[in-house]
Amino acid sequence: MFSADTEQWARDTFHHSELGDRRRSKRLVQLASSLANHLGQSLVQSLKSPADIEAAYRFTRNQAIDPQAIAEAGFAATVENTKHYECLLALEDTTSLEFSHSTVRGDMGHTTSNNYSRGMFAHSVLLFAPHEQHVVGLIEQERWTRNIKDYGKSQNHAKRPYLEKESYKCERASRAMETRLGEGMSKIISVCDREADLIEYLAYKTSNQQRFVVRSMQSRCILESEDKLYQYSASLTDAGMRTVQVRQKGGRKARRAVCEVRYAPITVKVPSNKKGEPVELYYVGCQEREQEKGLNWHILTSEPVRSKEEAERILDYYEKRWLIEEFHKAWKSGGTQVENLRMQSKENLERMVVILAFIAVRLHQLRYLGLNKEEAEKQSCEMILSPQSWKILWSKQEKRKPPKKAPSLYWAYINLGKLAGWYDSKRNGRVGWERLWEGWFILQTILEGYLLAKSLDL
Template identity: 35%
Template structure:
C-alpha cells in the first residue's frame, strides 16, 4: 500500500476538492440517489437508510456490523433502524424502484421486465416464526423462510440491467401444508399464483408512462389463463413461456401441435453458454410461428377466448434439446420478428442471476441472522438494490458477454422467397456502447487497480477499457482464466470489488488525514 501511494503521488496531494471527491465516492452518492426520496415518516429514518446503504455498498458481502468498521455508534444506529417496526419495507421498495425511471429515460428501445420467484432459506432461531418453503405434507418440518417475487428491468437493445421494477414478499402458512386439493378450490385472487398479476399491476401503476416500451418476460409458472386475460385486456406487451397444451377454439388439437404443424420459417444458430456441468455449445434451432385463439379452461367456461401469437424454437441434433413455445403480444410475421421474441425470452436468465447475487453470491441475504421477520424484510429490501448495482457494474464491465450470448446466425429464412432458404445472415448480439472504465470506476479506483496489478507498467494517461477493469477486478480476487473463457465468476467479481473498495478507502483516509511519508 505504501508503494502504491508513493507511486501515484497521493501522499503529497492536498487538493481539498479532490479529497471531497474521494471521501464522497460512488457508494454514498449511489445510496443518496436510490433512497433519499424514501418516505419513512421521519427524515432521520431516511438519512439513516442512506448511510446504511452507502456503508453496505462500500463493504459488499460483509455483515452490517463489519460494514460499520468498528464505529459503535454507527453499529447501534444501524440495528435500531433494522429493528424499527414503524419502518415499512414497502416504502423502501417504492423509493428504490422509482429511481429506475431515470435509467429508463436514458435507455433506448424496449425495456424487458423479467420476473421470477425465489426462496429465502433461514435456519437460525427465527426459522420457526417464518413459513415452510415446501407445499408438501411435511413442508413444515423442512426448510423454512420467506418467498420473494422480483421484477428486474433490462434494456432489450443492450441486455444491461436498468433497475428493480418491483419486489413482493410473503410467507406460507403451516396450516396450508399438504392441502393441494383445497388450494385448487380457492378463487384466483386467493391463490399464490396470483403473485404474477399482483406484481405486474404494481409495475403498471408505478411506471405507467413507460408501458408502451415495457415487455413482461415470464417463465412457464406464469402460464395462467387469467393472467393472460389481464395482460391482453390491459394492452400490455408480453412474452410468456407456455406450460400447458391449451385447447384451441376452432380445432381439437392443442397449442403445441398447432404451432408444430405451422410452416417452417427458418433455421438459426445460437450460442448455449457453459453453466454448471453443461458445456458451451452452438445449437441449431428450427423456428415456427402462428396466430391462434385459445378456448377458456374447462374449470371456468365463462371466461372469454383469447387471441395471441405463438413462437416455437426446437433444437436439432441434441440429446438434451432446447424446446421453447412462447406466447406473445409481439408481431411474428417475419423471421426477424420471431428472433426478437426469442431474444427477449433468452435474456430472462438475468433475473435468476440477480437472485443468485442477492441471496448468496454477493449480498448474502440468506446469511442474515436478524431476530425478527420485519428486520429481515428491511435488510433484504435494502440489499436487493445493492445486488442490482452489482449486476449493473458487471454488465458495464463485460458487455461482450451479453453480445456473445445473444448472437444468432440465420442459416435459412423461408419467409423470403428471393433467398430460397439458402442465405446465411448474422444477427449481431446485444452490445453495450463502448465506454472507458470510468463509467464504472472513479479515477482513483482505476488508478489504484492499475498500480496494484500492473506494477511494471507506467500509469496510462487515458483510462483503460471496461474489459480490462472487469478482468482486473477478478484478478484482484485471485481469478485466473484457466478455461480461456475470459469470464469472471460472480462471487469472484464481488470479492475483487470488495477488495478494491477497501484499498480505495485506505488511500482516501490517508490522504484526508494529511499524513506524509
C-alpha cells in the first residue's frame, strides 16, 4: 500500500533486488526514492549533488544490471502484499512508449502504423483488491521492441503459430503470475480487454483452473445455438437494467449509459482451422439500447454466473479496467513522464523505465485514495504525508495554525491539487494527474527548504 515516506517505500519495493552486488541494491533504493520525491524530473533535477548524479548515471549504464532483475524485486514486494487479500483483480493492458530523443531512437522499433514512430511496448498487470478498494501493485510487466524489418508483418498474422504472435503475451503474463504467486494464484481473476479473446488463451485459463473476465472481440460459434454468440445473446431473458458510467476518452465525452443485462452458460466451439476441445464458460452481456452505437459489452468469464447479482459482480470487475489505463497515464503523460527520458541505449533506458513504472504505481495509489471521497474523508492524511508535510501544506493553504489532529486524506488530495493551481471548475472533485504530481513536487520542495533552513538555524 501507499507509504508517505519515500525512502521506506523504496526499501519496501526494491529490497528483494538481486543485482549481483549489495551496493547496487542500495543505489537502486536511493535512486528510486529521489525520483519518487521529484516526479517528472530528470536525474539531474531530482538528485542533490554531482556525486549522486554521477552514481545514478553509472547505475543506469551498468550492463551487469538486468532491467528484469529490478522488475522482479518490485513484483516480489507485490506478492508479499497479496497475502492481505482474499480476492484480487489482475488488470491487464498493453501500451506503447514512444521516444523522440535522437540518442535512443536507433535502438527502438516502430510502435504504430506509422513506420517512423520509435519506441517500445509494455504489457502490464496491475493488482486491485475489489472489496477493499486498494491498488495493490504491479505483479507482471513484459517490455519489448518490434523489429523494424518486420514492419507490416501483421498482415500475415493468421498464418503465424500462436506462440510466435504478440497476442501470446496474455498467456505468458498468466504463466509468470502463477510462477510468482504459487497457490496464491487461486485468488487472482485476470481482467482483460478484447486482445485476450483468443481461443488458445481461453482454453489455457480454463484447463489450468485460472479465473478470468475477458471482453469478447468476436461473435463466436457456440454449442447452445445455431446462431453465433452475439445473436444468441439477444434472445436471452433481460435480467434487469444497469447504469454504466462511460468515462471520457479521447474525443468521447463522459456520460451515463443505461444498459440491459443478460447472462447464460455457454460452450465455445474451437474454430475449424484450430485444434482442441470446446470451452465451457459463462456469458454476461451489457447493452445500451437507446443509442445506435451505444455501449455494448459481451463478457466471457470462468466465474459462475447463475443470478443477476453474480452477473453484476462480473460487470463490476470489468469496469475496473480503467485503473490499468490510469496507471499508464501516471507512468506516461500524467506523472513520471517516462517518455521524456533521454538515455544513450535501449538497455539504459529500460532500467529507468522499470523504476518509473513502480513509482507510477505509487502515484496511482495516492490518486485513487483521493478519488474515493467517502473513504478518503474517514482516513487521516498521515497515510500519505508526514506530520511536517501536512502541517506545511496546511499553513500554505489554510493560512492559519495547524490543528492538533491531522486533517483527512481527502483534504490532502484536494489541497495538493490546489497547491499546483488546480480549480474544481467541473465540480467533480477530481484532481488531474498533472496537477497532483506537480502539487506533490511543490510540497516536497518547500519541505526540503524548511528542513535545510532548520538545520542551519535560519
